[in-house]
Amino acid sequence: MTLASSPDLSKESEPLQPKGWLRYFSFSVDHKVIGLQYLICGFIFYLIGGALASAIRIELTSPISDFMPRDVYNQVLTLHGTIMIFLWIVPVVNGAFGNYLIPFYVGARDMAFPRLNAVAFWLIPPAGLMLISSYFITGAAESGWTAYPPLSINTPAAGQIIWILSVLLLGGSSIFGGINFIATILKLRRPGLGLMQLPMYCWAMLGTSILVVLSTPVLAGTLILLSFDIVAHTGFFNPVMGGNVIVYQHLFWFYSHPAVYIMVLPAFGLVSEILPVHCRKPLFGYTTMVYSIMAIVVLGLVVWAHHMFTSGTPPWMRLFFTIATSFIAVPTGIKFFNWVATLWGGRISLNSAILFSCGFIINFVLGGITGVALAQVPFDIHVHDTYFVVAHFHYIVYGGSVFVIFSSIYHWYPKFTGRMLNENLGRLHFLLTFVGFNLCFAPQHWLGLNGMPRRVAEYDPQFTFVNQLSSAGALLMAISTLPFLWNVFQSAFNGPIAGDNPWKALTPEWLTSSPPPVENWEGPAPLVKEPYGYGETPETLEVALDKDLELGGDEK
Amino acid sequence: MTTVAPVEEASKENISQEEVHHDHRLFGLAAFLVADGMTFAGFFAAYLTFRAVNPLLPGAIYELELPLPTLNTVLLLISSATFHRAGQALKRNETDLCRRWLLITATLGSAFLASQMVEYFTLPFGLTDNVYASTFYALTGFHGLHVTLGTLMILIVWWQTRKPNGRISSENVFPLEATELYWHFVDGIWVILFIILYLL
Numbered sequence: 101m102t103l104a105s106s107p108d109l110s111k112e113s114e115p116l117q118p119k120g121w122l123r124y125f126s127f128s129v130d131h132k133v134i135g136l137q138y139l140i141c142g143f144i145f146y147l148i149g150g151a152l153a154s155a156i157r158i159e160l161t162s163p164i165s166d167f168m169p170r171d172v173y174n175q176v177l178t179l180h181g182t183i184m185i186f187l188w189i190v191p192v193v194n195g196a197f198g199n200y201l202i203p204f205y206v207g208a209r210d211m212a213f214p215r216l217n218a219v220a221f222w223l224i225p226p227a228g229l230m231l232i233s234s235y236f237i238t239g240a241a242e243s244g245w246t247a248y249p250p251l252s253i254n255t256p257a258a259g260q261i262i263w264i265l266s267v268l269l270l271g272g273s274s275i276f277g278g279i280n281f282i283a284t285i286l287k288l289r290r291p292g293l294g295l296m297q298l299p300m301y302c303w304a305m306l307g308t309s310i311l312v313v314l315s316t317p318v319l320a321g322t323l324i325l326l327s328f329d330i331v332a333h334t335g336f337f338n339p340v341m342g343g344n345v346i347v348y349q350h351l352f353w354f355y356s357h358p359a360v361y362i363m364v365l366p367a368f369g370l371v372s373e374i375l376p377v378h379c380r381k382p383l384f385g386y387t388t389m390v391y392s393i394m395a396i397v398v399l400g401l402v403v404w405a406h407h408m409f410t411s412g413t414p415p416w417m418r419l420f421f422t423i424a425t426s427f428i429a430v431p432t433g434i435k436f437f438n439w440v441a442t443l444w445g446g447r448i449s450l451n452s453a454i455l456f457s458c459g460f461i462i463n464f465v466l467g468g469i470t471g472v473a474l475a476q477v478p479f480d481i482h483v484h485d486t487y488f489v490v491a492h493f494h495y496i497v498y499g500g501s502v503f504v505i506f507s508s509i510y511h512w513y514p515k516f517t518g519r520m521l522n523e524n525l526g527r528l529h530f531l532l533t534f535v536g537f538n539l540c541f542a543p544q545h546w547l548g549l550n551g552m553p554r555r556v557a558e559y560d561p562q563f564t565f566v567n568q569l570s571s572a573g574a575l576l577m578a579i580s581t582l583p584f585l586w587n588v589f590q591s592a593f594n595g596p597i598a599g600d601n602p603w604k605a606l607t608p609e610w611l612t613s614s615p616p617p618v619e620n621w622e623g624p625a626p627l628v629k630e631p632y633g634y635g636e637t638p639e640t641l642e643v644a645l646d647k648d649l650e651l652g653g654d655e656k
Numbered sequence: 657m658t659t660v661a662p663v664e665e666a667s668k669e670n671i672s673q674e675e676v677h678h679d680h681r682l683f684g685l686a687a688f689l690v691a692d693g694m695t696f697a698g699f700f701a702a703y704l705t706f707r708a709v710n711p712l713l714p715g716a717i718y719e720l721e722l723p724l725p726t727l728n729t730v731l732l733l734i735s736s737a738t739f740h741r742a743g744q745a746l747k748r749n750e751t752d753l754c755r756r757w758l759l760i761t762a763t764l765g766s767a768f769l770a771s772q773m774v775e776y777f778t779l780p781f782g783l784t785d786n787v788y789a790s791t792f793y794a795l796t797g798f799h800g801l802h803v804t805l806g807t808l809m810i811l812i813v814w815w816q817t818r819k820p821n822g823r824i825s826s827e828n829v830f831p832l833e834a835t836e837l838y839w840h841f842v843d844g845i846w847v848i849l850f851i852i853l854y855l856l
């Protein structure tokens with residue numbers, strides 16, 4: 101009666117898939133293997149990007165350029181940004197958790213296109229290696245993650261071209277992933293499971309994937325034009341030949357503002373999964389959450405020029421983009437209040453997962469506030485291209501997305517491995533990260549307001565002390581990785597056995613063994629119509645489980 | 657704590673109903689074509705912006721000739737129709753007819769490419785002359801790449817409909833349908849491109 105062993109049901113599974121840890125190095129088509137491949141691969145790149153960040157902060161402990169030559173500083177800065185965005189956050193919040201969780205959530209045994217899925221993952225390691233090795237072979241790109249011309253045309257060409265090639269590969273990977281998520285969520289739902297019964301992460305991934313499919317190709321086209329300018333000496337972005345650098349900025353930000361939502365919307369979804377489980381309450385305002393996500397998707401496509409207020413944008417454009425950007429704060433605020441309301445009055449167990457999620461809420465609201473401030477033209481003109489912007493987006497991408505990634509690892513590690521993580525080490529990790537992060541980035545608001553430009557290795561000596569504070573925070577953040585790594589490695593072998601459902605959660609990935617079998621469930625996929633149907637207290641949970649789960653139920 | 661107790665109660669029909677696998681490949685291809693279309697949209701937007709804000713000196717402007725690109729438009733539109741015929745023929749299991757229409761479509765595609773080449777060689781400007789020249793070649797070149805790929809795909813489909821060993825037949829029409837969808841998309845893009853580049 102076990103479905104996993106009946107041959108006519110095992111779709112697309114290659115007969116020669118290696119078993120054990122070796123499968124993580126294979127062209128596996130199992131969505132769970134691919135998810136973990138994304139996660140581990142992304143984490144390795146995170147460590148590399150983190151080492152680069154440490155190098156930047158070491159350089160900035162003194163106002164003169166002494167730790168590394170200036171061109172090396174530019175390369176390190178460019179690699180840091182590119183790695184963290186394209187090789188760590190985007191692949192992990194989308195690829196890793198998306199691949200692992202979405203098939204469970206829609207009640208499927210795999211993604212819609214398993215082989216395309218494997219291709220999408222295997223584009224990433226070569227692209228990353230190419231990017232990093234360019235530093236040793238030709239010198240890496242020097243023009244920052246934004247690669248604005250004319251800077252990107254006038255810096256050494258070899259590194260820039262390799263940068264473009266690897267970003268194109270990563271963009272391709274992201275598009276393939278996005279197509280797969282859209283098809284899986286819309287087409288592979290188990291019979292009887294309605295769209296409004298899906299866990300929130302599905303909605304977040306649907307919205308994100310729409311953004312990926314609509315905006316990433318524009319970046320690809322733009323970078324192709326840029327590479328023509330570099331290699332063939334065309335003049336798309338060269339005013340002497342009738343070209344226009346501002347067109348590059350428009351096209352670039354048409355992708356890269358949605359890209360910030362590609363990094364943060366899935367994190368919204370993950371938090372919405374984690375909070376209800378650990379405070380034993382239903383997710384507050386499911387429907388408003390769904391509409392907020394879709395509103396963010398639509399608005400996110402029409403706010404890009406808020407990155408260009410100082411690029412000579414005409415007044416009507418400034419007005420439009422200020423208003424549109426400020427509007428995004430509304431759906432974002434709705435989500436924020438929904439999370440707070442979910443926590444409100446809940447039976448919160450202060451474990452590592454929820455600590456990181458609460459850390460996310462706090463950091464994200466701070467980053468959101470500085471974001472709305474930056475959307476106001478008069479203020480932005482003052483702080484554009486200063487450390488204030490650096491502080492703003494690190495509050496969102498690190499304080500937001502990276503905190504959620506850690507929270508998710510604490511939450512799903514028992515499912516991934518079948519073993520529990522050590523909670524005390526986890527809390528220590530949270531404390532170090534939270535303090536280190538705020539110490540590192542809060543002072544940068546002050547630096548920016550007082551006029552310290554970003555992306556420059558030298559600065560006015562009056563900023564020395566505050567920069568050293570920031571570097572001390574960076575040191576704490578680097579140290580905070582150690583208890584985490586130790587925890588993850590030793591718990592994989594020695595952690596207490598987790599059992600199927602250590603958190604007593606209701607979403608379908610918990611209604612199977614840990615780690616799950618190849619076909620996800622030994623029997624038919626459970627039909628979970630109320631993924632957040634928690635009772636108000638743990639005592640009523642057992643009732644909730646009986647009442648709200650129709651396992652294998654049949655809807656006609 | 658285990659929760660999966662009711663599994664045993666699931667009935668056989670229930671399971672088989674759940675495990676039916678529909679074919680979502682055309683849906684996936686359509687999503688990909690949306691993405692591909694956005695690449696073109698980016699190029700079009702760039703071109704239109706250049707035109708709007710970066711006027712060239714009067715002497716540097718060149719009026720494109722219309723006859724050849726109009727012929728090209730006609731060739732592609734006809735090829736869409738012939739491809740449609742091929743698809744219908746395959747579904748009616750008339751493989752020979754289908755193969756004939758496929759060959760005609762591939763010929764029309766090649767004719768388009770040839771005439772595009774003729775145009776390239778007769779144009780008085782080169783890739784790097786000015787930003788319009790560059791955008792012209794980038795747009796038509798990127799589209800031509802799509803046509804080349806499409807023509808090759810048509811030839812592969814043609815080869816795979818051969819009897820008795822071909823893998824495409826009225827039982828397995830997906831490869832033909834996919835190629836057809838892609839081909840219609842490439843034609844549609846050409847029409848937009850023709851309007852924006854030659855007529856505006």
Ligand code: HEM
Nearest residue numbers: 360363364406407429468471472474475484485489493496
């Ligand atoms: C409440 C919503 C938000 C608003 C109103 C907002 C507004 C802004 C504005 C106006 C800028 C341009 C500042 C300048 O360069 O002068 C900016 C920069 C930035 N924002 Fe946000 N933002 C918001 C949310 C986010 C989110 C969710 C993310 C990422 C997940 C993000 C990531 C970034 C990044 C990476 C930059 C800097 C890009 C660069 O120049 O390198 N922001 N934001």
Ligand SMILES: [Cu+2]
Nearest residue numbers: 357360406407
């Ligand atoms: Cu933005």
